[in-house]
Amino acid sequence: MANTKDYAIATLGSHSALQIMKGAKDEGMHAICICQKGKSQPYESYGVADEIIEVDDFNEGFFAIEDQLIAKNAIIVPHGSFVSYIGPQRMKDVRVMHYGDKGILEWESNRTKEREWLLSAGLKMPKIFKSGEEIDKPVIVKFHGAKGGFGYFIAKSPEEFYEKMKQHPEEKDYAIQEYIVGVPIYTHYFYSNLTGEMEVMSFDKRYESNADSIGRIAAKDQIDAGIETSYTITGNIPVVIRESLLPQIFEMGENVVKEAKKLVPKGLYGPFCLEAILDPKLNFYVFEISARIVAGTNPFTNGSPYTWLRYDVPMSTGRRIAREIKTAIECGRLEEILG
Ligand code: AMP
Numbered sequence: 001m002a003n004t005k006d007y008a009i010a011t012l013g014s015h016s017a018l019q020i021m022k023g024a025k026d027e028g029m030h031a032i033c034i035c036q037k038g039k040s041q042p043y044e045s046y047g048v049a050d051e052i053i054e055v056d057d058f059n060e061g062f063f064a065i066e067d068q069l070i071a072k073n074a075i076i077v078p079h080g081s082f083v084s085y086i087g088p089q090r091m092k093d094v095r096v097m098h099y100g101d102k103g104i105l106e107w108e109s110n111r112t113k114e115r116e117w118l119l120s121a122g123l124k125m126p127k128i129f130k131s132g133e134e135i136d137k138p139v140i141v142k143f144h145g146a147k148g149g150f151g152y153f154i155a156k157s158p159e160e161f162y163e164k165m166k167q168h169p170e171e172k173d174y175a176i177q178e179y180i181v182g183v184p185i186y187t188h189y190f191y192s193n194l195t196g197e198m199e200v201m202s203f204d205k206r207y208e209s210n211a212d213s214i215g216r217i218a219a220k221d222q223i224d225a226g227i228e229t230s231y232t233i234t235g236n237i238p239v240v241i242r243e244s245l246l247p248q249i250f251e252m253g254e255n256v257v258k259e260a261k262k263l264v265p266k267g268l269y270g271p272f273c274l275e276a277i278l279d280p281k282l283n284f285y286v287f288e289i290s291a292r293i294v295a296g297t298n299p300f301t302n303g304s305p306y307t308w309l310r311y312d313v314p315m316s317t318g319r320r321i322a323r324e325i326k327t328a329i330e331c332g333r334l335e336e337i338l339g
Contacts, residue, residue, distance in 0.1 A: 002329045008032050008051075009322055010074040010096070012058050013043050015081040016293050016318065019301045021048035023318030027326050032074055034062060058085035069096045075338070077321055078292050083109070099325060100292060101339035103264035108291040111144070111175055117263060121255040123286045126277075127178040132161040138179040143171050149208060149231030154179060177287065182279035185241060186296045189253040190320050193269035193336060194328060198253050200246065201271070201317050202304035204296035207235040238299040240306075245282065256289065266339050270324065271297070271317050293317055 009024035011017050013035035024031040025048060033040070033049035037056060043049045053068065055061030058081070069076070075097040076082070086094065088109040091102045107113045118125055129135055138156045141164070142149075151168065155161040161176070168174075188201040206212075208231045214222060241249065252274060260268035273294040276284040300307070303314035315323075328337045 002332060002334075004029055004326050004329050006073055007325075007329055008069075008072045008074040009077055009325065010034060010069055010072075011077045011079060012062070012082050012085065013040060013049075013052070014058075015079040016295050016298055017079065018042065018046055018048055019298055019316050019318035020077050020079065020293070020321065021318070022046075022301060023316050023320070023322040025050065026313075026319050027322035029322055029326060030072070032069070032072065034058075034065065036061070058082075059087070059090070062086065063093070066094070066096050073097070075099055075325055077318075078105070080290065080292065080295060083292065097334075097338050099321065099337060099339075100270050101264050101266040101268070103266075103339070104260060104268050104291045107260075107263055108289055114289060117259055118256065118286055118289060121252075121259040123252060123255070123274075124283055126180050126285050126287055129176040129178070132158045132165070132176065134158075135161055135176065138181075139176050140179045141165075142175045142177060143168065144173040144175070149233050152231045154229055180277040180279055180285045180287075182277040182285070185239065185276050185278050185284070186294065187241075187249055187253070187274045187276070188271065188294060188297050188317060189273065190271050190317060190324075191253070191257050191269050192324060193266065194324065194331070194333060198250060198257065199307075199310065199320070200249055200253070201307055201315075201320065202297060202300045203239040203241050204236045204299060205239050206231075206233050206296070207237050208232060209234050236296045236299055238304070245278075248284070252284065252286070264339075266336075269337070270321060293321065 008030035010032035011020050013033045021031040021033055031049050032051045033043045034053050037054050040052050053065055077099050083105055088106050091105055107117050135158050140154055142152050153164050155164055184205045186204050190199040190201050211229050211231050257268050268291055271293040273290040274286050275288040276286045278284055297317040301316050307315040328334045
């Protein structure tokens, strides 16, 4: 049997790295954290990494130490910041072993492809408006690559849209999406392509500035002060969902995985997240998929109410990933989970 001690799990020190490192250690694997110079303190303080490698930056710096990682038989666990720093195009240049099919990250990061994928999986999505002229109901305007939701705005008419766009003269790449009134629910899935089983790990909602505090001011004062809503992500809040919605949650995840098998050779497996607004009639409007671990799993480093039902140890998503990698190594099936 192959020895997991001959391998390591590595990721960039940001996003959900604490949880990924801790999960790797809990599963008895060597954990390597690649940190930007001057930003390694959390990883040292929490003692989650066996090894810290410092780099000048997360792009060229990563490629500069790639041979070191290869020599250690490291397996990269990609997270949101990893994909964003390396860039979906350059992901293909990554030579070190990579958990997950890289091809699916391209479907995730291209809005048109992403929509095609989710609609073919039978999911409801907010309507997309091709131009400002078409706006006939409240919309949310999102800038591509906007760092964590900063700058998004709401408009309800073409006039309001063009007026607000004046504040973003440099932005050419944006989406005008129907604004769904409801509550955000982010579902964290884990699909094992070793066993063919789908798990629902946890749920979160985001803590966004200023959207999550604007209700503390009376509507009149908001208008008087000319306050605009923004959606800058600052953290995540755990959620448990009404139990009768769970069958639908499982079905949505399974349909997305089934469709992904038609898109890229190995499909979608491991952790992923469907980001949705749940309206008062209990319709899920999915507005995005993340085809890798999301930071919304961070409240659950000690497991979630759901993983506690299934596992007899605290099972975070980070630890679930490490367990999958460990199982694959031990069963001689590592090739199946790399991409
Ligand atoms: P995103 O950057 O696409 O994840 O969106 C940032 C935030 O905007 C989300 O957390 C939601 O609270 C909100 N949001 C995004 N899309 C919609 C939508 N179509 N309708 C209502 N709220 C949305």
